[in-house]
Amino acid sequence: MTSHLRGFFIGEENMAGNDILSRIQVLLDADTANFSEGMQKAKGESKSTFESIRENANKMGTAVVAGSVAAVGALIAMADAQAQQAQQIEIAAYKAQASTTEFQKNSIAARQVGIETEQLGDIYKDFNEKVGEMITAGSGGMVDWMEQVAVKTEGGADGAMRLAKEMATLSGPAAMGVYVAKMEEANLSLDQQNFLMESMASESQMLLPLYRDNAEQVRLWGDAAERTGMILDEQGIQKAAEFRVQSELLKMQLEGAKTQLVQAVIPAFVDIADAFNTGDKEARAMADGGEVLANILRGVAA
Numbered sequence: 001m002t003s004h005l006r007g008f009f010i011g012e013e014n015m016a017g018n019d020i021l022s023r024i025q026v027l028l029d030a031d032t033a034n035f036s037e038g039m040q041k042a043k044g045e046s047k048s049t050f051e052s053i054r055e056n057a058n059k060m061g062t063a064v065v066a067g068s069v070a071a072v073g074a075l076i077a078m079a080d081a082q083a084q085q086a087q088q089i090e091i092a093a094y095k096a097q098a099s100t101t102e103f104q105k106n107s108i109a110a111r112q113v114g115i116e117t118e119q120l121g122d123i124y125k126d127f128n129e130k131v132g133e134m135i136t137a138g139s140g141g142m143v144d145w146m147e148q149v150a151v152k153t154e155g156g157a158d159g160a161m162r163l164a165k166e167m168a169t170l171s172g173p174a175a176m177g178v179y180v181a182k183m184e185e186a187n188l189s190l191d192q193q194n195f196l197m198e199s200m201a202s203e204s205q206m207l208l209p210l211y212r213d214n215a216e217q218v219r220l221w222g223d224a225a226e227r228t229g230m231i232l233d234e235q236g237i238q239k240a241a242e243f244r245v246q247s248e249l250l251k252m253q254l255e256g257a258k259t260q261l262v263q264a265v266i267p268a269f270v271d272i273a274d275a276f277n278t279g280d281k282e283a284r285a286m287a288d289g290g291e292v293l294a295n296i297l298r299g300v301a302a
Contacts (some may be wrong), residue, residue, distance in 0.1 A: 001032060008017075010215045012049045014227075019287075028141065034138050053105050054201070073112075083247070084230075084233055085117075086236070088117050088118060088235045089103060089107070089117065089232065089237065090105060090237060091118075091121065092107070092117050092118060092121025092124075093121070094121075094259065095121040095122065095124060095125035095172075095173050095198025096120075096121055096124035096125065096128070096171060096172035096173060097124070097128055097172050098124070098171035098172055098173055098174075099171070100173075100232065100234065100237050101231060101233065101234070102171060102172070102173060103120075103121075103223075104225065104230075104232065105161065105221070105223075105225060105226070105231065106120065106173045106210075106218055106222070107120050107225075108225040109210050109217055109218040109219050109220075109221035109222060110206075110207060110210065110228065113206045113207065113209065113210065113223065114206065114208075115203065115206055115207065116225060119203065122202050123170075123203060123207070124172030124176070124201075125172070125175065125201075126201035126202070126204075127172055127175065127176055127200045127201045127204065128168075128172050128175070128180075130142045130199075130200045130201070131164060131167050131168050131175060134146065134164050135161070136165050141199040141200050142164070142199070142200065143198070144196060144199055145193075145199065146161075146164065147181065148186070148188070148192070148196070149182050149183055149185075149186045149188065150163050150164065150182060152186050153185050153186055163178075163182075166178075167179070171217075173180075173218070176204075176207070177211050177214070177215045177218075178209060179196075179197075179200070179211075180197075180208065180211035180212065180215075180296070181211075181214060183196060184213075190280050193205075193208060194208065194227050230240065237238050254286075
């Protein structure tokens with residue numbers, strides 16, 4: 001009986017062991033399946049991630065190239081605009097008989113009262129002409145200022161004429177500064193000052209606030225422009241002029257090439273037109289060739 005029971009328990013143990021092994025196998029199979037599924041999922045996600053990275057990198061590369069092209073185009077446009085601006089400054093400074101640096105400082109101040117570069121150059125030009133007319137012929141728009149201001153501040157007509165001649169040696173902006181300073185010294189009213197400014201140049205009264213107190217506003221705005229790098233120095237003006245000349249020469253070369261090309265092909269077009277109009281052999285041959293080609297194409301289509 002003991003051996004029988006032992007056998008029974010041994011059988012039970014074997015059955016229990018087999019059952020445990022079976023369960024372990026099931027768990028292992030399940031874990032393996034889950035692991036494989038996870039690996040496949042991770043592989044798919046990794047592939048998707050890397051493809052996304054590659055796609056975005058390609059897009060970024062295209063964007064960088066496009067951005068670079070756009071940036072170069074923008075720089076060229078900026079250089080062209082700068083060259084045009086430098087030309088305007090040169091012309092206006094010449095009219096004002098001032099250096100480009102001095103003119104730019106006054107121009108930036110004048111912009112605050114609505115006077116732009118070209119108009120300011122014209123104002124200084126008219127002003128200088130009135131000064132020249134005064135010292136040359138003793139007449140013109142400066143006469144009232146001489147009688148009402150300079151004679152008083154300079155102690156007589158001789159002193160007034162000496163002052164006018166000194167102003168003629170100055171730049172337009174500097175001479176206008178003297179003009180306004182002497183009106184202040186003579187204690188003229190604002191209406192009188194406006195009238196005398198307009199006698200020298202149309203719209204010049206707009207500049208009056210800038211030239212009061214020894215042109216304090218012109219100095220402040222000019223210094224601010226210089227500190228912020230807005231002033232084109234002489235070298236910058238020269239380089240801009242060179243760029244403008246080279247650009248213009250390139251345009252001329254392109255126009256010349258186009259002209260030469262047109263001149264070369266026009267005679268050929270004239271000959272062809274004459275051939276068709278006169279109905280000669282060559283024209284008929286061209287027409288026949290075209291008809292043959294058309295028939296071949298119809299045959300292919302059929």
